[in-house]
Amino acid sequence: MPRENFGQMADCMRAINLHVRDYANEHAVPRDWFMEQPTELHPVALSAARKLQILAPYVEEFFNDLNQVLRNHGLPDGRHRSYYNIGRDMTMQYPVIWNANKDGVICFPNLAMDLLSPHNGLRNENPWFPKCSVSLHQRIRDDLADPKKSRAWLPISRGIKRLGTRTETTVSRALSRAFLWHGEKLVCPQYIDNTAAHLIDMHKPAQFQFADTAEDMRVMYTRESSSETPSSCMDSKHNFALYRPHRPIDFYGHCPITKGAYISRGGIVVARTICWLDSKDGQWYHSRVYSSRNASSSELTKHLEKHNVKSIDNLPRPVRFTAEFDIPAGKYNDVAACPMPYFDSQPFDAMVLKLSNDRTMFHVRIGTRNIIAPKGEDWQYPNLTSTSGSYCAHESTECSHCGDEIDIENDSFWNVEGDVYCSVTCAEECDAVWYLTSGDTDLLYHRTLDNTHTVRAYHGNGVFSNENAARVRGYVYHPVPWADVESHMFVYYEENRGDDMGLTYAGHAFYVWDAKNTSPVRMYCEQYSPRFAANITDGYFMFHSFPVVSETTNPKKVDDTTTVMRYIATCDNPDNFDDSMFDDYLGDLLRPHAPLVSGVTILQQSTNNDLF
Amino acid sequence: MFTNIRVQDIGGTAIRHSIPTGAVFRYHEGNGTSYLSLGIYRKFLLAAKLASVNNIANFTITPLDSGVTNRTCEITGVFDFALDMYATPEIGVADRKFTFGYVISLKGDVDDDGNSHLYLTVGNRPDANVNEQLLLRLTGQDTAHIFRDIPENSLIAVRGTAGLKVEYLERKA
Numbered sequence: 145m146p147r148e149n150f151g152q153m154a155d156c157m158r159a160i161n162l163h164v165r166d167y168a169n170e171h172a173v174p175r176d177w178f179m180e181q182p183t184e185l186h187p188v189a190l191s192a193a194r195k196l197q198i199l200a201p202y203v204e205e206f207f208n209d210l211n212q213v214l215r216n217h218g219l220p221d222g223r224h225r226s227y228y229n230i231g232r233d234m235t236m237q238y239p240v241i242w243n244a245n246k247d248g249v250i251c252f253p254n255l256a257m258d259l260l261s262p263h264n265g266l267r268n269e270n271p272w273f274p275k276c277s278v279s280l281h282q283r284i285r286d287d288l289a290d291p292k293k294s295r296a297w298l299p300i301s302r303g304i305k306r307l308g309t310r311t312e313t314t315v316s317r318a319l320s321r322a323f324l325w326h327g328e329k330l331v332c333p334q335y336i337d338n339t340a341a342h343l344i345d346m347h348k349p350a351q352f353q354f355a356d357t358a359e360d361m362r363v364m365y366t367r368e369s370s371s372e373t374p375s376s377c378m379d380s381k382h383n384f385a386l387y388r389p390h391r392p393i394d395f396y397g398h399c400p401i402t403k404g405a406y407i408s409r410g411g412i413v414v415a416r417t418i419c420w421l422d423s424k425d426g427q428w429y430h431s432r433v434y435s436s437r438n439a440s441s442s443e444l445t446k447h448l449e450k451h452n453v454k455s456i457d458n459l460p461r462p463v464r465f466t467a468e469f470d471i472p473a474g475k476y477n478d479v480a481a482c483p484m485p486y487f488d489s490q491p492f493d494a495m496v497l498k499l500s501n502d503r504t505m506f507h508v509r510i511g512t513r514n515i516i517a518p519k520g521e522d523w524q525y526p527n528l529t530s531t532s533g534s535y536c537a538h539e540s541t542e543c544s545h546c547g548d549e550i551d552i553e554n555d556s557f558w559n560v561e562g563d564v565y566c567s568v569t570c571a572e573e574c575d576a577v578w579y580l581t582s583g584d585t586d587l588l589y590h591r592t593l594d595n596t597h598t599v600r601a602y603h604g605n606g607v608f609s610n611e612n613a614a615r616v617r618g619y620v621y622h623p624v625p626w627a628d629v630e631s632h633m634f635v636y637y638e639e640n641r642g643d644d645m646g647l648t649y650a651g652h653a654f655y656v657w658d659a660k661n662t663s664p665v666r667m668y669c670e671q672y673s674p675r676f677a678a679n680i681t682d683g684y685f686m687f688h689s690f691p692v693v694s695e696t697t698n699p700k701k702v703d704d705t706t707t708v709m710r711y712i713a714t715c716d717n718p719d720n721f722d723d724s725m726f727d728d729y730l731g732d733l734l735r736p737h738a739p740l741v742s743g744v745t746i747l748q749q750s751t752n753n754d755l756f
Numbered sequence: 757m758f759t760n761i762r763v764q765d766i767g768g769t770a771i772r773h774s775i776p777t778g779a780v781f782r783y784h785e786g787n788g789t790s791y792l793s794l795g796i797y798r799k800f801l802l803a804a805k806l807a808s809v810n811n812i813a814n815f816t817i818t819p820l821d822s823g824v825t826n827r828t829c830e831i832t833g834v835f836d837f838a839l840d841m842y843a844t845p846e847i848g849v850a851d852r853k854f855t856f857g858y859v860i861s862l863k864g865d866v867d868d869d870g871n872s873h874l875y876l877t878v879g880n881r882p883d884a885n886v887n888e889q890l891l892l893r894l895t896g897q898d899t900a901h902i903f904r905d906i907p908e909n910s911l912i913a914v915r916g917t918a919g920l921k922v923e924y925l926e927r928k929a
Contacts, residue, residue, distance in 0.1 A: 147758055162925075218788075237890050245817070303896075337832075343788065384881035432885050437821075469897075563871075600817075600823070602822065623817050623818075623819055623882050624817055624880070624882050624886070625817055626815075626879055626880070627815045627817040627879065627882065628805050628814040628815065628816040628817075628823070628855075629813075629816055629817065629818045630772075630782075630783075630791060630801065630803060630805065630816050630818040630822075630824050631818065631822065631823070631824045633818075633822055658787055658789075671880070672883070672884050672886045673828040673880075673886055687814045687815060687816075688814070688815040688856040688857070688878075688879050689804075689813060689814045689815060689856075689857075690804055690812065690813045690815065690857055690918065690919060690920045691811060691812060691813040691919040691920070691923060692806065692811045692812060692919065692920045692921075692922055693811075693838055695921065706774045730847065730863070730911075731864060732863065732864060732866050732870065732872065733847070733862070733863040733872070733911060733913050734845060734847075734860060734872065734913050735861075735866055735870055735871050736872065737861065737871055737872050737873070737874045737895055737915075738866070738867040738869070738871040738873050738874070738895035738896055739867075739871075739875060739895060739896070740874070740894060740895050741758065741893070741894055741895060741896065741899060741902075742758065742899075743758030743778055743834070743835070743836045743837065744758065744836065744837045744839060744874075744892065744894045744895075744914075745836060745837070745838055745839065745921075746840075746841055747838045747839060747840045747841075747919075
């Protein structure tokens with residue numbers, strides 16, 4: 145590693161001293177009123193800075209791992225922070241890095257640090273202006289000034305060797321001694337041991353497993369506030385129209401032609417997929433692999449290849465799977481409910497099911513529609529893209545809101561998480577909202593939604609699953625078409641119902657979501673505002689804007705809207721017109737301006753200002 | 757610094773609806789976009805959104821009930837209006853579709869010393885009275901009520917244009 149050259153800083157310090165000296169002489173100010181900057185560094189201080197720069201990437205690596213564990217498993221104060229780093233909350237008192245096997249750590253206790261955190265790293269540590277090593281440099285200076293204490297640092301070789309003292313120790317001991325949470329040492333031994341175990345587990349090889357049963361599937365879809373586990377609308381963080389312990393993904397465990405495959409590290413699932421069996425030739429295929437890191441996907445794919453599980457996406461001809469099996473019925477609102485996951489991959493033509501007479505089992509068939517569901521056998525077709533998590537069996541019932549009788553076989557009805565409604569209006573009266581993902585729409589209860597990432601439509605009874613779904617499925621809302629909004633606003637416009645929401649269509653053009661993303665979208669505004677059409681330039685929505693000028697830039701150079709003026713008055717008899725009439729008309733319109741509000745300055749005074 | 761912002765506010769956090777006029781701010785846990793607070797007019801938050809290109813700040817009108825009103829923001833700086841006054845003002849009437857970013861004065865609108873108040877045109881009113889012009893006052897002592905509206909066809913003197921000077925400041929330790 146090249147040695148850092150701090151020599152230029154000495155030149156800068158000398159220049160500052162010279163400048164101060166000249167200033168003092170010029171203004172006849174005593175020199176001792178100014179503090180002279182040191183122009184030399186002791187070699188021990190220089191060595192300390194260089195050591196810290198060498199250790200910087202290794203300290204960062206350990207901090208990153210610790211950050212990951214804290215986000216996955218919880219903070220020392222018991223809270224969770226899934227999406228943001230620990231920042232300045234966790235600080236290191238001296239550098240700690242992994243040992244070669246990553247089953248222990250190496251500490252440098254003589255390189256005492258202040259405020260060393262993931263936010264404030266060591267890469268730019270400078271002995272002249274230290275950020276993390278202020279106390280260390282101060283201590284070296286003080287010790288060297290003391291004849292007795294200076295022996296610890298002299299000769300220089302001894303001082304440098306002392307700085308580099310290293311201790312190999314356990315992760316638990318390092319966590320308890322070298323780390324501070326909000327300035328306090330970690331106090332809970334159980335937390336320290338668990339965190340240390342998780343840190344070590346991170347570097348152990350990932351474990352590959354198949355999930356064959358419903359219980360295994362529940363493990364595979366467990367997500368504990370972890371950013372490492374790929375999220376899913378079917379995972380354990382969601383609620384469904386299905387009472388526990390049943391879960392929607394139980395379906396895969398009971399279906400004889402499906403099973404899960406996943407890899408986990410330290411008990412955390414980091415990649416998973418669903419495998420499908422072609423019962424004709426016994427070949428297993430896997431659908432899309434989900435993970436939060438590409439490396440995890442690749443690792444799982446390699447394991448699948450070893451087990452001769454092929455990707456379903458790379459086949460020359462799509463495979464269509466068939467199966468027939470029973471699945472125990474769950475419950476929701478006293479109705480038998482069949483666990484039903486959201487199928488993002490449907491390698492089959494159709495699925496039908498029927499509830500057994502004793503209402504304890506669902507008999508499920510997967511295959512070609514006209515073969516698996518002969519007419520007259522009362523097979524029912526579940527919604528395979530619903531995220532409600534279950535299919536509730538009904539024969540005849542009444543609307544959960546208005547009480548009207550509904551014939552399930554012949555009437556149209558709406559099933560909201562197990563409750564049946566005769567119309568959308570009735571469902572909406574009972575807190576149902578349109579839940580919109582990028583590719584699906586479902587009526588769900590607002591009270592059961594996980595609102596961590598959802599975006600509520602400003603107009604219309606819609607909730608988008610996240611911002612991306614809102615961009616794809618919604619339309620943007622601006623109160624007026626000539627002004628932007630501070631935060632993207634959306635409306636859900638259900639055209640089938642003819643509900644105009646009291647808004648007016650303003651135009652269809654590209655919309656700038658952020659610095660990197662644009663896409664075409666329809667804009668709706670309040671009814672009063674589109675009397676002035678949206679400004680669409682080069683296919684993009686444009687808004688009124690101020691030029692941002694520097695002090696040396698004249699705002700006139702920036703293009704802006706053109707002022708179109710009309711006649712302000714006409715004179716009935718031009719022969720009778722004189723200047724006093726015009727002056728009377730204008731009155732005090734052009735008096736010199738009043739004192740400006742603070743923060744308003746005039747760039748350029750007009751040359752004939754005295755006229756006004 | 758424009759009107760209400762104070763140096764000691766910089767570096768602090770504030771709920772969006774309480775951010776003083778004149779502050780540069782960004783949303784906590786937002787996408788990093790900077791906004792310039794212009795104040796509150798009726799049921800709307802008025803601001804300007806700094807674009808990443810072209811050195812412009814898009815005017816924004818956001819309903820108070822949009823969900824951003826109670827979000828936490830970080831105040832990162834201040835801004836000033838820089839006026840470029842015309843050598844010769846232009847007399848005219850305020851058009852129905854109003855121009856934006858001009859400095860104007862009005863007939864019969866003077867301070868106690870008889871001097872004209874200056875206003876910045878910020879387009880049409882964002883409510884049902886959309887045919888009226890919304891103005892932001894640039895002169896005078898009252899910094900609490902800086903917005904006013906005027907009907908279309910009002911007699912105005914266009915006296916210049918306005919730009920923005922944005923200054924990000926770091927709070928001293």
